[in-house]
Amino acid sequence: xxxxxxxxxxxxxxxxxxxxxxxxxxxxxxxxxxxxxxxxxxxxxxxxxxxxxxxxxxxxxxxxxxxxxxxxxxxxxxxxxxxxxxxxxxxxxxxxxxxxxxxxxxxxxxxxxxxxxxxxxxxxxxxxxxxxxxxxxxxxxxxxxxxxxxxxxxxxxxxxxxxxxxxxxxxxxxxxxxxxxxxxxxxxxxxxxxxxxxxxxxxxxxxxxxxxxxxxxxxxxxxxxxxxxxxxxxxxxxxxxxxxxxxxxxxxxx
Numbered sequence: 001x002x003x004x005x006x007x008x009x010x011x012x013x014x015x016x017x018x019x020x021x022x023x024x025x026x027x028x029x030x031x032x033x034x035x036x037x038x039x040x041x042x043x044x045x046x047x048x049x050x051x052x053x054x055x056x057x058x059x060x061x062x063x064x065x066x067x068x069x070x071x072x073x074x075x076x077x078x079x080x081x082x083x084x085x086x087x088x089x090x091x092x093x094x095x096x097x098x099x100x101x102x103x104x105x106x107x108x109x110x111x112x113x114x115x116x117x118x119x120x121x122x123x124x125x126x127x128x129x130x131x132x133x134x135x136x137x138x139x140x141x142x143x144x145x146x147x148x149x150x151x152x153x154x155x156x157x158x159x160x161x162x163x164x165x166x167x168x169x170x171x172x173x174x175x176x177x178x179x180x181x182x183x184x185x186x187x188x189x190x191x192x193x194x195x196x197x198x199x200x201x202x203x204x205x206x207x208x209x210x211x212x213x214x215x216x217x218x219x220x221x222x223x224x225x226x227x228x229x230x231x232x233x234x235x236x237x238x239x240x241x242x243x244x245x246x247x248x249x250x251x252x253x254x
Contacts, residue, residue, distance in 0.1 A: 002195030087113025147184030201232030
């Protein structure tokens with residue numbers, strides 16, 4: 001379950017490259033682009049520019065380099081040529097990248113054009129909730145502390161936390177132990193140890209936490225049709241705290 005320092009160094013390299021992918025996305029004019037166009041550009045950037053592999057492509061039979069989850073889509077949104085981004089949308093791009101045999105996983109919810117204050121606030125609080133969870137990671141803490149920190153921040157701001165999907169261990173495989181719930185009780189759950197590597201990826205809903213999967217078998221949406229947002233980082237437990245392996249350029253101050 002724990003990784004050796006040399007393995008974490010390789011994962012940090014994958015994470016650095018994945019952060020570059022989001023830097024590439026940050027520069028795109030998303031209005032009027034289809035989610036399939038975004039997928040194809042990201043695929044090309046990972047393969048041709050970074051000399052890496054889109055790890056989700058071919059995983060579990062999935063055919064694309066990213067998930068594109070727009071507005072009321074909670075997660076696992078499938079890119080489509082007819083899913084065209086419009087001003088006012090929020091969209092999460094969830095991307096995994098493999099380099100030298102090790103995988104990094106991260107996601108970011110983008111504000112497309114002029115977004116309503118209510119949508120903007122959901123995205124801001126979801127980002128804050130992820131960092132609340134990350135801040136709870138240290139040797140001797142427990143996974144319940146991480147989930148509790150996320151859920152508390154969400155509830156304090158009037159949002160619900162999706163319970164059906166969670167973070168996960170990661171390394172040579174995209175999904176490893178442990179499962180990282182985004183809700184929980186303090187001082188419960190798995191004891192965190194130096195060398196553990198996992199994702200923290202809360203999904204917050206404007207309305208109820210209930211979700212359903214659409215007929216394509218992938219796309220998960222809110223049951224009440226209200227907005228959902230998500231952010232994700234891959235983190236490693238260090239001797240003194242936590243290292244964010246997928247930290248993006250605009251987050252370096254953290």
